[in-house]
Amino acid sequence: MQRTFTDQLNRTITINYPPQRIISLVPSQTELLFDLGLDQEIIGLTKFCIHPIEKFASRTKVGGTKKLNIELIRSLKPDLIIGNREENEKGQIELLMTEFPVWMSDIYELEDAKQTIQQIGELVDRGPEASYLNHLISAGFADLQTLAVQNHINQKVAYLIWRNPYMLAGKDTFINHILSLNGLQNVVKESRYPEIELEQLEILKPELIFLSSEPYPFNEKHMLEIQEVLPDAKIMLVDGEMFSWYGSRLVKAVQYLFQLQNELK
Template sequence: MRFHYTFTDQMGRTVTLPHLPQRIVSLVPSQTELLFDLGLQDRLVGVTKFCIHPEEKVKEKHIIGGTKNFKLEVIDKLQPDLIIGNKEENYEEGIASLQEKYPVWMSDIYTLEDALEMISQIGQLTRTEAKAQELVQGIAAGFDVLQPVQPAIPTAYFIWRNPYMAVGNNNFIDHLLQRCGFCNVFANQPRYPEVSPEQLQATNPKLILLSSEPYPFQEKHFAEFQEMCPEAVIKVVDGEMFSWYGSRLLKAPAYLQEVVKEVKQGIAH
């Protein structure tokens, strides 16, 4: 079966591969996990320091720096024949430098549909179509039965502290909030706005979700949010389940359904 050499990535750019990729570098944690789940462990040579799943297997790979500061000399030594990145998680200058030397395929994810398309396309790039379709179908089936809370609950989702940063619109977390029936009170803001206590109070959320990543929110932070919004239900959530758009999405619907259930109980009380 002849390998298809030319692909279009999710940023609309043409990516030409000289042959079936054998030396892949991944610049995005959720896509790294996907590559392992597609059975590409032996063809994946480089990952970022933030690529933490699957825990034991990523330790065997070369670290090429962070998602926003690549060690270009390390990547050069690895001589990749495919680099897989993401528009939001990586930085333009670094990607531009890599594109001068290597085939770079970029994802651009805003919705579940975008994520499923990314999984399918990486399956085509790497000749793992059957496994990719199995993942896509499993993820789609899980989200088909996710029951959102009704009526929608005004919700603030925080990703950072000092300064407070929340999730705005036009990003994957906002999309998953909507899927759960959580109406993002900052949906009229840029993608990740800084939020003052006064702004938070003005939106009057009934629910405040504190993400476990990138800032490691914990229950000890509840008091400061409760002081700003005494009536709100506050909950720490697994940030990976709301923001990772690779094969981890197989686990997300069951987790999100549990969050919806706990939130309904909390608000009822």
């Protein structure tokens, strides 16, 4: 049976339903597919799709999110490819679109993520499972927002994602929205992921500096390096997956963010 779906770039695709040969090009969406109960249907994923690790080991790796092995993808003959506007390279995705059904997400806020979960659920015949995940996520983040108010969390924060050059999560990012839902004010006013010198960051006077575990693997050495320039800021290493993965990992993120709030209150 064939069915037609519209993705988040407002493109229409027609697929054999339910799809039996799926390639996922985004780590958080790969984890979502497995958590929705798919297994043998997922035939390919990227080298960054590490969750769940036991599934990762047994699947064909089709390259990185921004450097795909197009010939390998062709050889797998997928009947559905799932990608993301920000995480995948536009030219490669457009090439794949000429040969295969490609469904794309485009996510900036929690509601976008929940919509993606539901739409992917419908796409792969797992609608009820997707609805249950969204129920858990909605309830969890509602509680987080309530607790942020009760705990009087309203610190100014800078969220670093890269070093040499330093790059931060700015406005119009999923990370920024997750920060705001937890009562935190992003000191960065530029959109997306601007570069910055530490001396410039000092002028913004963040009370908190979060060093993400991904895509750059910040560690304690970097904390000391930044503390020298910003001695008054509290610097913390944080789990980047809990702020930027927008699939089923959001269920786990709720507990992580509860604990983080407890450290900040």
